[in-house]
Amino acid sequence: MNILVVDDERDVQTLFEQRFRREIRNGEFRFFFTFSGEEALSCLEKEDSEIVLILSDINMPGMSGLELLQSIRQTHPHSPPVVMMITAYGDEETHAQALELGANDFLTKPLNFGELKDKLKETL
């Protein structure tokens, strides 16, 4: 399963690679990393068919996670990937807005990787 992670913090890549080291090693998950909404969109164009799940931070400079979500839902209405939003601000308003824009799930930082792992496996 190809998963795209979008976060402006670059160390997220190292963290995911270590947290999911077993799953990556046995080929269960394959991660792609981009560090902005814009970068994520161009990545999606290239890896279009292969990305089945997107994990995106909301609070990023430039294009925000919500804008990215809106853009994905507009440009890929037929083969919709699963989109999970992650944010440090776990307020109701943002949560509602994310779900309204078509997010499949809403996670708050700090991430509980055990829970995330279960959710990913469930989706798979």
Add this chain to the structure above:
Amino acid sequence: MSTTSFLIAFFFINYVRKAIQSEAKYPELDRLIVSVRYFTLGLFGMQFIFDDLDIFRLVWPAYLAFLVWTSHKREEFEPVRSTSLALLPYVAITLVGELIRMISTDFYHQYDAFFEAGKFFAFIWVFILWLNNRKQEKALEAERLKLEKQEELGRVTEEQRSQLEVLVAERTAELTLQKEELEKALNHLKATQNQLIHAEKMASLGELTAGIAHEIQNPLNFVNNFSEVSVELVEELREESQKPERDVELITDLLSDIEQNLQKIQHHGKRADSIVKGMLQHSRTSSGQKENVDLNAMADEYLRLAYHGLRAKDKTFNAKMVTELDPTLGKVNVLPQDLGRVLLNMLTNAFYAVSEKKRQQPQGYDPTVWIVTQSRPGQVIIRIRDNGTGMPDSVKQKIFQPFFTTKPTGQGTGLGLSLSYDIITKGHGGSLEVVTQEGTCTEFIIRLPR
């Protein structure tokens, strides 16, 4: 005939009366003098009766001598004493003449002309002395009047002077009171200014808090995550090391991962640390001590703080942040707390401007804030640019004035830019310039000498 003697006596008495001003000063004496005058008139009349009596001729000189003697006798006649002496030659020559006539009429008649001439000259002497005296008296009188006038003038001047002194004292008291009141007002203003500066600092700190919380949360999450994952890695390493056939490559991988994680933990720990330090520094009163500071790092840090500060208040807000930092900048000697406040203030303004524009025209607008550092010979330039609402000329001219703000009441103190201006110009000897175009962009240019 003794008419001359009579006239002398009569006028002398009148003169004395006038000279000593007896009528006004010594009324009793005056009555006496008036009596003497009548007596003189009587004496004059009597001489017609006793004309043939030779001895009577001696009466006039005796009478005149008596008058002179009297004038020397009493205190009151002091002013006429010297004048009275003028009578003595006349008295003497008349007396001698009459005595000689009594002893030898022939001899007298033989030298009649001498005696008459002597009498005449003595009379002239009296007359001249009297004239001279009168002249002197007139001069004295004039002098006295002048003196009186001067005294009067002096008295008036003195009166005016004392009046003026009273006025001056009154005005001085008034002015002193005003000065004290002004000083009080000034002290009050100074205290208020300090309070306002403190309030402005606290307000900007409030803006910072949300940004800081976010900025600290991120590194803390990494610290937690990397340490948790490292525990897992160590566990895996232990399992692997207990196997009879160890996968050396895996062990090497695990060890290098653990090492990398520890470095990440340290990195993010330091990141949180520097943010907390920055916050403390910001709230602290300026030490007034310049320090060598990495301006690029400071610019980047404050850009993020300002961004997250605004984000925390308005969650829909977003903007692109662009840093163009000159790698040759090196360390710059600045007042870190003060300069930090300036940067925070300008960046907050920049983000505010782009968010306002985004609110007005949500479509097709790409809100962006730039922070640029440049190294130039002898100076360092920091540019803070935004493509926000810009400012009309009327606003641009007032932005550095204290209490000027375009924000709604309660949202800005109006002191940010005025304080920033003081910090850059007075605190650093630099310059602060603004370039703006209404509806398009704003750029603040800070120039610091190095």
